[in-house]
Amino acid sequence: MRKALTLLGTGLAAALALTACGGGNNASAPSAAATLDPANPTTVTVGATPTPQAKILEFVDQKLAKEAGIDLEIKEFDDYQTPNIALSDGSLDANYFQHLPFLEDQMKTKGYKFEHGAPIHIEPYAGFSAKHKKISEIPDGATIAITNDPGNQPRALKLLESAGLLKDIKDDSSALTLSDEQNPKKLKFEENQPEILLPLVKDPKIDMAIINGNYILDAGLNTDDALVVESVKDSPYGNFLVWRAGEETPAIAKLEELLHSPEVKAYIEKTWPNGDVTPAF
The missing domain is CATH 3.40.190.10 (Periplasmic binding protein-like II)
Structure with missing residues (x-):
């Protein structure tokens, strides 16, 4: 090799x-x-x-x-x-x-x-936070760091939906065009390229960052420590x-x-x- x-x-x-x-x-x-x-x-x-x-x-x-x-x-x-x-x-x-x-x-x-x-x-997506220990602690108006690429952003939004933070997410949903019905907690989103989301986990302005699986592994993190983890069933x-x-x-x-x-x-x-x-x- x-x-x-x-x-x-x-x-x-x-x-x-x-x-x-x-x-x-x-x-x-x-x-x-x-x-x-x-x-x-x-x-x-x-x-x-x-x-x-x-x-x-x-x-x-x-x-x-x-x-x-x-x-x-x-x-x-x-x-x-x-x-x-x-x-x-x-x-x-x-x-x-x-x-x-x-x-x-x-x-x-x-x-x-x-x-x-x-x-x-x-590789399951996962949400990490340095501010909160449980997904139930994510407050109304929280700021979520999320990927900006359209091939993965709906996936991250669906993960938030699975955690009860969003509703009725579609395959083409975008963080910046969610309706009030889809985003009842009035979450705010900080979009960025997926490879630079990891440092935002420790940013005091960020309540949670949604991280791609390969970057989780590269950083030596473990999904056992995540607030929410994507299901791999029928993925x-x-x-x-x-x-x-x-x-x-x-x-x-x-x-x-x-x-x-x-x-x-x-x-x-x-x-x-x-x-x-x-x-x-």
Whole structure:
């Protein structure tokens, strides 16, 4: 495995995202008809967020890939824009960091032409607070730090709904357009990019911050300490492998197969026994 760390800043990533091109989607997995040669493995360059995606890929690379005839080159990204830019421009063969609502929004707004495999794992969203110890302590007019990306914001709002703080949240609901009926506690929202929400947990102006699962893990936090945790039952937010449309290479097909192997499922369950990462297959 050859592992590289991508240090492209969030601001530049967002700027580049405006120029990325493509369009369309297809949820079918590629064919693995051709034979891969373990003696001459095919390199597959995959972009991923560090935890848990890159760790799962490292396990595959160390334990399963060689005998399957592939060699993974894992590139880590610390934001949610650059991996799709890199996949679109050919810098990556595939990426592994996103769920279907986020991918669909990216393809719609940026024109990417991507396909994806089956869900591999789910990381539950969770709300953390340095000011309150119970969700029932969140007062009327509280300020909630929330992601600004439309692929994840409704998910965060639904988490608040599950906690009894909001009502009647739709798949396209926005924090800034909630009605008084939807927001009876008159919550205020501070929108920000998901990768910089974590420090807001300790901001004295913030009552609670809704954090993405991979950033929870990167920070060494535990959902056992959260005020509210998303249910993973029947979740539409399983993360999967994504590749450019029409590039049905045997190596990508093999990686898709390995990521759904019993070995990977056992690795996830052993590494995150509290359910902070849950197999989706």
